Amino acid sequence: MSYNELAKEIIELVGGKENVSSVSHCITRLRFHLKDEGKANTEALNNHDGVVTVRQSAGQYQVVIGNHVPNVYQAVVEEGGFEAQKQQNTEETEEKKGLFNKFVDIISNIFIPILPLLMATGIIKGFNSLFVALGWMETTSGTYQLLNAIGDGFFTFLPIFLGYTAMKKFGGTPFLGMAIAAALVHPSLAGIAEGETIKTLFSGTIFESPVQITFLGIPVILMSYTSSVVPIIFATFFASKVERKFQAIIPTVVKSFIVPFLTLLIIVPITFLVIGPIATWIAQSIGAGVSAIYDFAPIVAGIVIGGFWQVFVIFGVHWGLIPIYYNNLAVQGSDMLIAMTFAASFAQIGAVLGVWLTTKNKKLKRLSFPAFISGLFGVSEPAIYGITLPLKRPFIISCIASAVGGAIIAVTGAALYSAGPLGILKIPTFIHPEQGITTGFWGMLISIVVAFVLAFVLTLFFGGVNRKDKGVTVVDEENKDQTDENPVIAHATETAQAENIVSPLNGEIIPLAEVPDQVFASEAMGKGIGINPADGQVKSPVNGIITTIFNTKHAIGITSDQGAEILIHIGIDTVQLDGKHFTAHINQGDQIKVGDLLVEFDVDAIKKAGYPVITPIIVTNSNAYGDIELTASKQVNQGDLLLITKK
Incomplete structure (x- = not known):
């Protein structure tokens, strides 16, 4: 074409x-x-x-x-x-973001880095509750207490980890955020909070608060900040502003220690006096509001949250609910909100199984099994973007089945009692830490079975998997009727050759699904990988030609001699810097060889400006290949093998 x-x-x-x-x-x-x-x-x-x-x-x-x-x-x-x-010169948006979009962007960037640890510790805590419920150990045993410390320690001191990621997102010094959080959760303050009350503030209101200490004569309302979410995010936001002011006026020779000294001296007291209490009241109000809605009509809440959860994920707005989840765990000790979404991934794999058994498309059949396995463990993106969403009906069916599952969870009172992983490994986190296996736990099991079976059966009979007008975007080299209908893809399939693509950067490997940009993370642009760069040099990963270099220099398009079309996108939303902190060493149309310097960028300056430097490397003509193999390494240097395109 x-x-x-x-x-x-x-x-x-x-x-x-x-x-x-x-x-x-x-x-x-x-x-x-x-x-x-x-x-x-x-x-x-x-x-x-x-x-x-x-x-x-x-x-x-x-x-x-x-x-x-x-x-x-x-x-x-x-x-x-x-x-x-x-x-x-815009990649994601040049227009002003709405308040909600800004909120979602902030929350996703704060929570994404710590999700693996939250999942890991949640698994330990969940299984610890399971072992007690089954009578395999007592809560007084040393084994239980040690495992509980591992599982609960991260969540108890969650503000310290959030202090790092939040301060980084707001463009401040991450360790300064950790120091603020460490003061908030200092154990000595917990003992003071249980001491003698010297006065009471806001008596007779819902904000009535006892006061045990003062700071420079000002009453301090001591709250419990362990496991909290909202206070440290507010505190680091203001801290980043204060730090930048001091960075601009403090002489360079003493800046390294005077800036954090003054920032801590101002922000920590203000947090205890004002920011912390207000943020805590906001958090408590959110928790009470969610509980009130749930108590008013649990079945409606289950249908809406369960049914639309996968739609929320597609548009990235689910991040707006994640802090409520962690806030509920911290304030109430349990969460019903995210609990109602648990059946969604099981509905998704039920639909995928239906597609797998009915499709005549060989490539779609090959993709269905790994998508099913990843969905079983709660990673539903491959199933959504690769299977059900392109087919449309199976995706709609999975949403319906998820709504039914959410309703069952809500009606039976199932709740999550700890942060944890996804999929089947999340099941133990539904066990009450004191009461053990309750009615809600059995309701959760029933919900995932019903959601799975319902999605499977409906897809089997009403999924329309083999409709000729379905518009499936999966290309199957073995089904010539598809590639013949698209000469562009057919030509690419014929000309693109197997090739080793090396890393253009030094840094840490980030799975594409964890890149904080939905277009890249969903593989809509193609398969690839992310790198969190250790320095600011981008070198050519292949021999080829520069097909695109934007005026902002943040994105480079390359076509290799073997036919691979590669996009290197330096950072997320960095287009808004309008070329500041970037230096290009190539022009569009230049011939390049592996290792040639393409672009230099200032990592620290970009981070300080508030933009993630995670860099997606995408093979945009992924459909031209039978498979693209990703490196298993966690760290790479320039020139290390990164991707292998296979015919």
Whole structure:
């Protein structure tokens, strides 16, 4: 398919050129301002072989194309007779984010780094409760107490870990955030809080608080900050602002210790006096509000939360509920909110099993089994993005089954009693630490079985897996009828060769699913891997040609001599820096060899500006390969093997 043919179809599907107010592009997507977005055929665009996906955000209708977007954009301008816009140097968004989007971005960046540890310690704590419930050990035994310390220690001192990640997100010094949190959870203050009350503040109100100590004569309301979430996030936000002010005025020769000295001296007392109590009251109010909604209509809450959870995940808005989950555990000792979503991954794998048994597409069948296994352990993204969502009906069926499962969990009163992993390993976290196995636990087991079976049966009979109009985006080299319908993909399949792609960076490997950008994490742009860079040099991972280098220098498109199309995206949302802290050593069209210096960037300055430097390396023409093998290493150096494309 030529770019002009693709452009004609895109213009038609967005409602015709008369529906287009303006069009521009970034490194991966066309950005339309439409007069009426309702006239656009989003479903048809999502199913189009030349389109990766469609996103609608802040008045923009974004058609994600991939590395070829400059060519497609030019064709769209020509075909539609549009005026060429100044190239917009945006990858994710250049428009102002709404308050909720900002909130979700902050929360995801704060919690993503600690999720593996939360899962690991949750497994230990959950199984410890299981062993007690089964009578295998007593709570007084040394074995129990040691395992409990391992499982509970991380959650008890959670504010210290959040202090690091939150301060990093807000552009401050992470260890300064840890120091603030350490003061909040200092054990000596817990003893003082149980001492003699010298006065009471806000008597007769819901905020009535005893006071045991004063600071410079000002009453201090001592709260319990162990396991808390909200207070440290508020405290680090203000601390990052104060630190930046001092960084700007303190002489360099004493800056390294005077800045943290003054920041701690100001923020820690203010946190104990003002920020901590207010944040704690907010947290308690949120917990009470969630409980009130749940108590008012538990079955409705279960249907809504359970049924829409996977939709929340797709759009990334589930991060808005995660802090409520941890807050409930800290304030109430249990959580019902996220508990109602537990059946979702089991509904998803039930639908995947139905697809696996009915599909005639060989590649789809091959993908279904690993997606089923990962979904069993709660990692449902491969199932959602690779199997059920492209097929549509199985995804809708899984949401229905998840809603039924959520209702069962809500009605039986199932709750989570500790943070933990996903999938089947999360089951023990539903065991009450004191009462053992309760009715709610059995309700949870019933819910996941019902959700799984219901999704499986409905997909088997009503999934429409082999409908000719389904628009499945999975390419199967063995089914020539699919590649013949898409000459672009067919050509790529023929020309792209197996190849070793080396690392362009020194740093820590980050699985793509953990990259804090949904387009990359979902593999919508292609398969790949993330790197948290140790320094600021990007070198060529292949021999080839520079096909794209943006004015902002934050993103590089490369086509290797063997046909691999590679996108290196330095940081997340770093386009908003408008090229600041980046230096490019290449131009579009340059021939490059492995190890050639492409771009230099200032890691510390970018972090200080508040942007993650995690860098996705994506093979954007992944469909041209039978498989792409990722390195198993946790750390890589430039030149180390990173990816292997296989035919």
